[in-house]
Amino acid sequence: MSTIAPTSVAVRPGTVVAGAFVALVVVAAVAPQLLTSGTPTQIDLRNALATPSWSHPFGTDEAGRDLLTRVIHGTGLSLGIGLGATGVSMALAIVLGAVAALVGGVVDTVVTRILEVTFAFPSLLAALLIVAVYGPSVTTSIVAVGIGSMPGYARMVRGQVLAVKQSGYIESAHALGHSPWTVFRRHLLPNAMRPLVAVVTLGIGQSIVWASSLAFLGLGVPPPSPEWGALLDAGRNYITTSWWLAILPGLVIVAFAIAVTALGRSLQQRLEGAAR
Amino acid sequence: MRAALPKLASAVLVLVVAASITFFVQLLLPGDRATVILNLQNGRDQEWPAAEVAAVNTRFGFDRPLAVQYLDYLAGLFRGDLGDSYTEFRPVTEVIGAQLWPSVVLTVGALIVAWVIAVTVTVLTVRRGRFLPGLGSSFEAFTASLPHYWVGMLLLVAFAVQIPIFPVIGGDGLAGTVLPVLTLAIPLSGFLGQVLRDEFDKVLDQPFITTARTRGMGDTAVRLRHALRHAVLPGITLSGWALGALVSGSVIAENIYGRPGIGQVLVSAVNNRDVPTVAGIVLVVAAIYVIANLLVDLAYAVVDPRLRTS
Amino acid sequence: MTRTSPFRRAGVVGIGLALAGSVLAACAGGPAGGSGTRVEGGTITYAHVQEPPCIFGGWIQQAYISRQVLDGLVTQDTDGSIKPWLATSWTASPDGLTYTFALKDGVTFTDGTPLDAAAVAFNFDQWVTTQLNGTAKVSIDPYYRAAEAIDATHVAIHLNAPYPQFLTLVSQGYFGIQSPTALRTRTAAENCEKPIGSGAFVVDQWRKGQEVVFKKNPNYTSWPATAKHEGPAYVDELRWKFVPDALSRYASLTTGQSDVVYEIPTVNWKDAQAKFATTIRYITPGKPVSFFINTVRGVFTDKLVRQAFAHGADRRGAVEAGFHGVIPYEGNPSVSQSTPDYNSAAADAYPFDPAKANALLDQAGWTARNPDGVRTKDGQPLAVKLVYGAGSIFTSEGATVLQALQEQWKQVGFAVTLVPATRAELTSGQYSDPSTYDALPSYWTSPSPAILWIVWRPSTPEKPNGNNRSFYNNPQLSQVIQDANTSTDPERASQLYQQAQQIISDDAAGIGLYTQNTLVAASNGLKDFWLEQSQGEPVFSDAYLVK
DSSP: OOOSOOOOOOOOHHHHHHHHHHHHHHHHHHOGGGTOOSOTTOOOGGGTTOOOOSSSTTOBOTTSOBHHHHHHHHHHHHHHHHHHHHHHHHHHHHHHHHHHHHHOHHHHHHHHHHHHHHHHSOHHHHHHHHHHHHOSSHHHHHHHHHHHHHHHHHHHHHHHHHHHHHSHHHHHHHHTTOOHHHIIIIIIHHHHHGGGHHHHHHHHHHHHHHHHHHHHTTOSSOTTOOOHHHHHHHHGGGTTTOTHHHHHHHHHHHHHHHHHHHHHHHHHHHHHHHHO | OTTHHHHHHHHHHHHHHHHHHHHHHHHHSSSOHHHHHHHHHHTOOSOOOHHHHHHHHHHHTTTSOHHHHHHHHHHHHHHTOOOBOTTTOSBHHHHHHHHHHHHHHHHHHHHHHHHHHHHHHHHHHTTSTTHHHHHHHHHHHHHHTOOHHHHHHHHHIIIIIISOSSOSSOTTSSHHHHHHHHHHHHHHHHHHHHHHHHHHHHHTTSHHHHHHHHTTOOHHHIIIIIIHHHHHHHHHHHHHHHHHHHHHHHHHHHHHHTOOSHHHHHHHHHHTTOHHHHHHHHHHHHHHHHHHHHHHHHHHHHHOHHHHTO | OOOOOHHHHHHHHHHHHHHHHHHHHHHHOOSOOOOSOBOSSOEEEEEESOOOSSSSSSSHHHHHHHTTTOBOSEEEOTTSOEEESSEEEEEEOTTSOEEEEEEOTTOBOTTSOBOOHHHHHHHHHHHHHSSSOHHHHHHHTTTEEEEEEEETTEEEEEESSOOTTHHHHHTSGGGOBOOHHHHHHSOHHHHHHSOOOSSSEEEEEEETTTEEEEEEOTTOOOOOTTOSSSSSOSSSEEEEEEOOOHHHHHHHHHTTSOSEEESOOGGGHHHHHHHOSEEEEEEOOEEEEEEEEOSSSGGGGSHHHHHHHHHHSOHHHHHHHHTTTOSOBOOOSSSOTTSTTOOHHHHTSSOOOHHHHHHHHHHTTOOEEOTTSOEEETTEEOEEEEEEEBTTTBOHHHHHHHHHHHHHHHHHTOEEEEEEEOHHHHHTTTTOSGGGOSEEEEEEEOSSTTHHHHHHSOOOSSSOOTTOTTOOOOHHHHHHHHHHHHOSOHHHHHHHHHHHHHHHHHTTSEEEEEOOEEEEEEOTTEESOEEOTTTOOEEOTTOEEBO
């Protein structure tokens, strides 16, 4: 293990902004009542399609519901699906990738074939089939997006584990008398996963975008869910008459994806700096 | 050549497994196939008397044992017969064939345009002063985070509705293909651009670049003739994955622009529980994917001479 | 050192000019006006929504499109009367059991087969004995006995009971006559894609996922008596496009790419009325979009609870606000306001009255409340599972109306769960069993109150009725409807139909919501496009383009 103290990397202002935004989003996800007092289902048909104003910063939708409140309440759903899907992906990817790389031989070939098959399934098709069988819901979205993104991660994990395994580093760890499980847990896995941190954080952003795509096609969480993609789907028909319904939630999605990616990269740079 | 055979064999295996999975998953779908067909033909959503259900079952062979249906299906695959669509009374090959070309145009076009954008932005902005690199990488981060459907909606409203440059109902003509291709290409260019940029940056530090410069080569020439070749390699790997993602994205583009294509056929086939059509599309997509991977390997060999001799 | 490319600046200027030019072009144009000079021939582009699996069939979408190529025996005029089409005249026997039609002479199908009595008889036979058209079958099935070709131009339809609604029902697009040669000798796929009829157009090409291209039938001789002109169609070509996205569809009209557009979004309706001379709001007769209420299982087995549900939310207010006043509220659950013999008293039977709803629920024993405010009885919550066809039956605006009602029902103590069902789930019959829902909104189109029989006929083990989604088996209702159907006295029939509607309303076996509508707009460059009366089928055979 490196004993050199991690060099401090200067924190760029961009990273600070990204971090603050992500923190805000997390607060919105976990405790929306801190940010807004309204409920996302407060229907007020007489006040429908109101333009953004002081009392309704994001305007209201076709049922008179305050859009900002809905976006805030939808954060938990969107973020939850994104994290859940990424979690499912990574869990499957680590299991499959590490097993394939470590055990090698026939197991490796079989797993690689399985990955090829799942790769050949466009993620949306997998999602369509899963939703068609089990109906649209939060769980279905998580599973569908998770399975769809898994093959890419599995391949990367496998590649990384192979690289670490073949480096002299692991042999010396063995030579020092560590048990295989300790070697795996303390040396192999962290070293293999470190370069993937940026990929995973990028993946969270992407999972949220993909989950919202499902919702956009009507395959996501059923209405009146305030999930971001569902909001955009609902706003689609009003884009020429009430632009805020289709623009503002989209900006939130994009901003969050950018922020998460930026954080991920900066995190990656720090970790790589620390490892040297 | 000898290396190609096991690859081909495993490709065939992948296709067969993909089609089989689809066949069986569809049997998990709720409801009974005969009921679905009767409902579709009559615009209803109810249960039907046993006699009529039985008639449909016999007609489509649903009353045979599952194993027989499956083997029959597999046998048909190897003959090139993908069966008949349940809803259109036509061979699946016809159903898919008619809509395959617009999808191919869309995905390949999007990939090419994405590359053009990514390469242009990267070559122009990497390491050119203080402001440009940041701008370039922000642009890429922004476009990579754009959901396809959002880009599609905005482009449609901006360039077909408010400023009618392009037709609203695109069909599959050239004018109607521009916006869908851009819809898919822009987010992808962000991804490719980020990967390209990282590689490009690393490559520009290589000794051979410095050598080229000291020999008097201009900056643009160095970037285009030497650095780019090395920088595109990870991007090419990504393109293999990108083609698969583009197929998914094409469903969205076809939905927004009302464009014909297999994505649309797929969604309605899943909704109609048209098992042969869904399995047929999975097969076609898997085949395209396998071919794409082979092409990626070829592209690698072309770009990186070191791989040619192996 | 980098040198800026000399072409870069030119490029920027060029792009700027192009953009400026297109903005100017957009400003200069507007919806094209027509001074009225008729253009010979030409192409009409029509943007529809749903692409059917076949050109003809039992679905309303198929009635719309098959009308372009198939003619019917009779047609319905705007006042509800039946006018000649393929049949120039007809007589009904005194006992009401036989209708004899005299067919127009010299009409042929586009494949050359003569359209004679034998052809008509063959079609009737096929409808009732095969799955050729399930809706045609269910419309005449219990009353139809046989069809007989008396001679080349006279065909008799024999019934086994008097059925005065027969002519009205037969005026629908489901009863378009196809060539027997085509039905006998061609494959199902060929007929599905390009059916052979005697109509104003023939199917030239079907580009799946995009459009059906119709070409004019130059030998058209069998226009209906309600036609706006005599002779074949004016235009050479009709492009029937499928554009499911509402934004694109309406935009195609405003940008001039389409001539006629179906299902204008209600939020754009005022704009369409301002811009276009031809806007048609057709209120579809038949069963409106109303709730089927599960009377055999769950909380709605108790009539008091059903009535409380009807009083408990402001359905009228929600519909009028949710659809921006474009789609009318319909309080009558069984028959819509544009149908003959409509009972308007039944429409006003359950006004919004939360006090009354609360009283009824208290009376029914649902007096306890759980912490969420939902009423309970014997530990069971007052839960209602409301399944609706998302996208297929309910647009997003319709879904909003349901959500608004959900909130209001909560105030009186109902816990309503909205379950949006995809088309796949619906067609799989997943929600056909009483255990799967408590309320299910849906509609039926029909020009006749005889729809009551199709929908509300009691379901028996020998003859199950999958259409009776309230599972409401009321023998008295059944008798009233049957009497109405077979009564040869129009006054009495009307009275009986209204009585049937009253029974359904009194028992709250259904709860009204809004009418099914067709909202169409045509560009100012198109004249004489119209919707026929029985189902709102679009008619293009009289339409012409103007300069």
